[in-house]
Amino acid sequence: MLLFSLLFSVSVTGALALRICSFNVRSFGESKAAKGEVMDVIVKVISRCDITLLMEIKDSGNKVFPPLMEKLNSQSKSGDKFHYVISERLGRKTYKEQYAFIYRKELVSVKETYQYPDLQPGDLDAFSREPFVVWFQAPRSDVKEFVIVPQHTTPEASVREIDELYDVFVDVKQKWKSKNFIFMGDFNADCGYVPKKQWKNIRLRNNPEFTWLIGDKNDTTVRSSTHCAYDRIVVHGEKLMSSIVPQSAAVFDFKDAFGLTEVQALDVSDHFPVEVQLKSANGFISRIRSLFSEKRRSGR
Incomplete structure (x- = not known):
């Protein structure tokens, strides 16, 4: 039986399937971490995923992330454990953020990390927050390895920074010889920050080898008064493309999923996570x- x-x-x-998510949790620091109901929602969002990219982490004293991981693992129903890798604090002048990847250890492992340098020859200070690139191994998935390139753009510089991700791709591909790439994060890729006439100037967009899984008509914002496709997932590589579960690329509306009011949801973030699933081997x-x-x- x-x-x-x-x-x-x-x-x-x-x-x-292996679920990969990207979430701009918005100003994730001590003030937000002190709100139990907010942390509960963040933990629920992360626990849905096998890999989660978190952005806008503001944890200068390392007082926020360890408690988050402890809470996440203490509530793991399956008994498996989440691990993480986190970038250095990134940003110009005094404003700093971190990228972090939280991953389910039983399903994936980190092969290598690479903090993209802030100064490239002939291209000075291209990013406000340089990508923290991670090479993942996923032996149980159909595609055994893939690189994730995260990016949280500065809104006013979104066109340039999204375009510069192509240079990151070239650099990392040469460095690691990987053929499977996922670009994800809060690209601020809509609603005035990337006008339609500017798409032609973005190599990641006009090169047919890159597929944008979250489209221009998606809404990744929490506020009912906005409709913007800020958060994106872009993929490269034949094996990776064939491994994507059809129609699995989506926006996760945690407000509706967890029965929150708009005010309650905005306490968590003004962005919804985006996600995609990869087939199991x-x-x-x-x-x-x-x-x-x-x-x-x-x-x-």
């Missing part, structure tokens, strides 16, 4: 094993 139930669960849910077997493992841990 137990095996039948497990088989039925697999037939209904389908193959296990052996989804059937992986799902069976995970379910049996969960049964054993619970003693049932």
Whole structure:
């Protein structure tokens, strides 16, 4: 009976997929971390994903992120653990932010990280917050390795910074020889910051080798009064493209999902996360094993 139930669960849910998310959590510092109800929502958002890029981390004293990870792991229902890698504090002058990747250790590992330098030959200080590039290995997914390039642009410089991601691509591809790339983050890629006439000047957009999974008509903003596709996911590589679960690229509306008012949701962020799923190499077997493992841990 137990095996039948497990088989039925697999037939209904389908193959296990790797969910990759990007979330601008907006000014994530001590003030926000002190709000229990806000932290609960952030933990729920992250726990949905196998890899989560977090942006706008303002944690100069390292007082915010360790408690977040402790809370996240203490509430993990499956018993697996999340790990993370985090960038140095990035930004011009006194304003600084960090990028962080939180990942489910049982499914993925970090092969290498690369803090893109702030000064490139002939191209001075291209980014306000240089990408913190991470090379992931995912042995259980259909595509075994991929590079994620995060970016939180400065709104007034969005066109230039999105375009400069092409140079990051060339540099990292030569450095690591990877063929699979995911560019994601808060690109501020809409609503006046990237006028339609400027798209032709963005190499990541007009080169057909790059596919934009979150389109111009999507709304990644929480406020009902705005409709902007600020947050994006862009992919490169034939193997990676073939591994994407069809129609899995989406905006996650945590306001509706968790029954929040707009005011409550805005306490969390003014951005919704964006996500995409990658196919499992052996989804059937992986799902069976995970379910049996969960049964054993619970003693049932």
